[in-house]
Amino acid sequence: MSLTNATPLQVAQSARLGSRKLAVLSTEERNAALTAIHEALAAGKDEVLVANAKDLEAANKAAAGGTLSQSLVKRLDLGKKGKYEDMLQGILDVRDLEDPINKTTSRTLLDDDLLLTRLTCPIGVLLIIFEARPEVIANISALALKSGNAAILKGGRESSHSFAAIASLISSALSSTAVPPSCLQLVQTHDVVADLLKLDDYIDLCIPRGGNALVKYVKNSTSIPVLGHADGLCITYLCADYPVEKAIKILIDAKTSYPAGCNSLEQLLVESSALTTTLPAVAQALLDKGVSLRCDPLALSALKEKLDSHSAALLQEAGEKDYDTEFLDLILAIKTVDNVEEAISHINTHSSHHTDAILTSSSSAAKHFLSSIDSSSVYWNTSTRMADGQRYGFGTEVGISTNKIHSRGPVGLEGLTIYKWTIEGDAQVSAEYGAGGKAWKHQKLPTGDDEWTAQNDEEKELLRKFRAGKTNSV
Amino acid sequence: MSLTNATPLQVAQSARLGSRKLAVLSTEERNAALTAIHEALAAGKDEVLVANAKDLEAANKAAAGGTLSQSLVKRLDLGKKGKYEDMLQGILDVRDLEDPINKTTSRTLLDDDLLLTRLTCPIGVLLIIFEARPEVIANISALALKSGNAAILKGGRESSHSFAAIASLISSALSSTAVPPSCLQLVQTHDVVADLLKLDDYIDLCIPRGGNALVKYVKNSTSIPVLGHADGLCITYLCADYPVEKAIKILIDAKTSYPAGCNSLEQLLVESSALTTTLPAVAQALLDKGVSLRCDPLALSALKEKLDSHSAALLQEAGEKDYDTEFLDLILAIKTVDNVEEAISHINTHSSHHTDAILTSSSSAAKHFLSSIDSSSVYWNTSTRMADGQRYGFGTEVGISTNKIHSRGPVGLEGLTIYKWTIEGDAQVSAEYGAGGKAWKHQKLPTGDDEWTAQNDEEKELLRKFRAGKTNSV
Incomplete structure (x- = not known):
């Protein structure tokens, strides 16, 4: 990794050149780079924490002056029990995941000796813009190298000392590996983001990791594709038939x-027939946990009748904008709907298409909900907090995407890959085929590189032929 | 399909609402709509051709006046032998393709009774902007409905009578089907494109089908993701070891x-040791076909020595910009390189990342080339003209993408889909898992809906359980 004060164009061009070399390194070479980074960061823990202490000192001053929040100060602290070790372990976890590139995902025999193959490959150059948490730099570096992508990193000013220390360790670690240093560049110059966002000839994908304002700014400032989500406005629909204890467990x-997580619940839709049956116990449990409830008139009057006066006094009236607000706090908007259709329509209009859920004992209602909700994750009888790459079994996550193309929901390493098509032929040409000419075979072949066991004589012959003379794609 | 003069916002909002209904229609309902469209267009052939004749008359006048090219007039003509029937057959071909949506592409048991499923689904609302060819409207309508997407179509002015006639037939055909009419809208108002391109809240993907200028305009005017390619600058590298007859066949x-196709060859790189061996015969064959050759100094002097004086006189000197030009004509730029490394570096810099090829008998050179070239299609010993959805076996194609995310190369129906994640649970919650709590199972399960045959007692029990009580996702 180089800590660079180069111009944005120089940064992007050198990342592009580096990415081409990185893309053809072997799994072992990329993994060895991750091992080297892990060792360097483990050995350099003391110097990173010294640098981190400088960032913390400045942050504490700013917090005392009221220009920085206490939660941000907390996020900065790499010395917190286990945090540094978690960061180190994360690098090894990524290293030990299956290699996402050079995987054959489709193989078609177009004609004799004319093989079409779809192979996964890196996207190229990533631009990753993140806010305060300094450990993200190690996580992102690991993900980028594992997937064969070069990355340009721009971190928040608050962590600059920590970033510089980590980058310097990663840089010297990489010098003993096959990974070109230009594949990981930490941009230190201020105010370069706007210029970087213009370089769509050199940068293939932008990943902002931070709050709503950052993501919106990036999305509106570039023609580079952006992976991520601005809002996490998650909604759950509670049906009258669902057992109250389970509902409480899930909603709590x-x-x-x-509450600050993007997958946290912001709105509860309640089936009207549950207003006086399930809702009061659910509301009481939420109030007991300190949640402010902003209710529509129907829910409000039902709850006022059922709850004790102390609890009833805590209830608030919801305004229209509460149904379009991501609170990120212990606040929940509650709205009454008559049926699953109305719930679907409300969610498709008001949710941020991140994660929405139905709680019901009816499998037909659940099926209808799961197929009708246009969100990246849609759940039946579980908590929206399940939306997470670790929980989905990806090992780690790049972020959560509410995009409608490429990668949706929690994004793992696969989201940092694309594919290329190869054809291996023997001088066949396009004009030989079609009207009056040869017919295409279009024979689908197995894709597993090691596990292709020929099913019949024809496949045996094919396998022999390609293994003998052709590329490693069969 | 409605022929609309509504405002861009009304168009986009109604398409969004329609898309939600379309997304949950069954395969049979969507296929029935395609059958109805086919029948209506077959029965209405005469009226479409009458309308098309009006477009042709205007186009011929414009061509006589020099404001329209003859090739565009030809593309307008729906009465040309077989063209209308091809358009009709195309609709049935799309109908009979495998349904690309509601396919389970991943299934993980997160824990007992907690199943994570990845299901393909439509993207939502497509904006398709196309130029003159009137048959595209039928093709695009079929692709959109088959994949469950609503489409807003904006065609070139030259085909407006043909479009209106086709749209009116499609509109009345759809009225007898389950597809809401707002799912296919032909925008007739002029100058609405700029406004539509701003509606990223309602439009999920934009597909410009036309020339370089259209694609570049669209890419620079919207934050909606754009699928397509601006340039098709394809390059082939000819190695000295490759048999001359095969090289000629492929390069011709x-x-x-x-020559006007985006997958046509624009540049030939020649290994320096082939300048006096293979190149002269290749050059002669290309000259015989009327191709103008723009050569670098080394190729020029080699060819001048080897070709007869008549042919030699036809050779031209290449300028630097010839190596960055998509000629779309019978012109080929020729450049000498010393080896495969130099070829790779030139192609990665100058090609448009559409389709590039190597002609060689060396499998090691080919492997290196296939893995190093950063283009959507990379070939060994075949013609760049192979880059086409029909030829790849997709049945039809939406276009060819040089994007680095979502869909790359020829894009079939799969490129019009994304996926959603569903979880079916029984009141498990996130806080139960992880440090000190329950462990995730993360057990990968088979994805084939019909073909899942349980491998052991545990899988049998799983299968029984999900088939009995849960959704159709298992």
Whole structure:
């Protein structure tokens, strides 16, 4: 990794050149680079923490002066118990994931000796813009190298000392590996983001990791594709038939286990027939956890009748904008709907298409909901907080995407890959085929590189032929 | 299909609402709509051709006045032998393709009774902007409905009578089907494109089908993702070891079979040791087909020495910009390189990342080339003209993408889909798992809906359980 003060154009061009070399390194070479980074960061823990202490000192001053929030100061602290070790372990976890590139995902025999193959490959050059958390730099570097992508990193000013220390360790670690240093560049110059966002000839994908304002700014400032989500406005629809204890368990988790998370619950839709049956106990449980409830008139009057006066006094009236607000806090908007159709229509209009859920004992209602909700994750009888790459079994996540193309929901390493098509032929040409000419075979072949066991004589012959003379794509 | 003069916002909002209904229609309902469109267009052939004749008359006048090219007039003509029937057959071909949506592409048991499924689904609302060819409207309508997407279509002015006639037939055909009419809207108002391109809240993907200028305009005018390619600058590298007859066959096809095609060859790189061996015969064959050759100094002097004086006189000197030009004509730029490394570096810098090829008998050179070239299609010993959805076996194609995300190369129906994640649970919540809590199972399960045959007792029990109580996703 180089810590660079080069111009944005120089940074992007050198990343592009580096990415071409990185893309053809072997799995072992990329993994060895991750091992080297891990060792360097483990050995350099003390110097990173010294640098981190400088960032913390400045942040604490700013917090005392009221220009920085306490939660941001907390996020900066790499010395917090286990945090540095988690960061180190994360690098090894990424290293040990399956290699996402050079995988054959489709193989078609177009004609004799004319083989079409689809192979996964890196996207190329990533631009990653992130806010305060300094450990993200190690995580992102690991993900980029594992997937064969070069990355240009721009971190928040608050972590600049920590970033510089980590980048310097990664840089010297990489010098002993096959990875060109231009494949990981930490941009230190201020105010370069706007210029970087213009370089769509050299940068293939931009990943902003931070709050709503950052993501919106990036999306509106570039023609480079952006992976991520601006809002996480998650909604759950509670049906009258769902057992109250299970509903409480799920909704408490969804709302209170990490209110600042993008997958936390912001709105509860309640089937009208549940207003006086399930809702009061659910509302009481949420109030007991300190959640402010902003209710529509129907829910409000039902709850006022059922709850004790102390609890009833805590209830608030919802305004229209509460149904379009991501609170990121212990606040929940509640709205009454008559049926699943109305719930679907409300969610498709008001949710941020991140994660929405239905709680019901009816499999037909659930099926209808799962197929009708246009969101990246749609759940039946579980908490919206499940939306997470670790929980989905990806090992790690790049972020969560609400895009409608490429990668949707929690994005793992696969989201950092694309594919290329190869054809291996023997001088066949396009004009030989079609009207009056030869017919295409279009024979689908197995894709597993090691596991292709020929099913019959024809496949045996094919396998022999390609293994003998052709590329490693069979 | 409605022929609309509504405002861009009304068009986009109604398409969004329609798309939600379309997304949950069954395969049979969507196929029935394609059958109805086919029948209506077959029965209405005469009225379409009458309308088309009006477009042709205007176009011929414009061509006589020099404001329209003759090739555009030809593309307008729906009455040309077989063209209308091809358009009709195309609709049935699309109908009979495998349904690309509601396919399970991943299934993981996160824990007992907690199933994560990845299901393909439509992208949502497409904006398709195309130029003169009137048959594209039928083709695009079929592709959109087959994949469950709503489409807003904006065609070139030259075909407006043909478009209106076709749209009116499609509109009445759809009225007897389950597809909401707002799912296919032909925008007739002039100058609405700029406004439509701003509606990224309602439009998910934009597909410009036309020339370089249209694609570049669209890419620079919107934050909606754009699928397509601006340039098709395809390059082939000819190695000295490759048999001359095969080289001629491939290069004649690549350069001359359809020079206006985006997959046609624009540049030939020649290994320096082939300058006096293979190149002269290749050059002669290309000259015989009327191809103008623009050569670098080394190729020029080698060819001047080897070709007869008549042919030698036809050779031209290449300028630097010839190596960055998509000629779309019978012109080929020729450049000498010393080896495969130099060829790779030139192609990665100058090609448009559409389709590039190597002609060699060396499997090691070919492997290196296939893995190093950063283009959507990379070939060994075949013509760049192979880059086409029909030829790849997709049945039809939406276009060819040089994007680095989502879909790359010829794009079939799969490129019009994305996926959603569903979880079916039984009140499990996120806080139960991880440090000190329950462990995730993350057990990968088979994805084939019909073909999942349980491998052991545990899988049998799983299968029984999900088939009994849960959704159709297992």
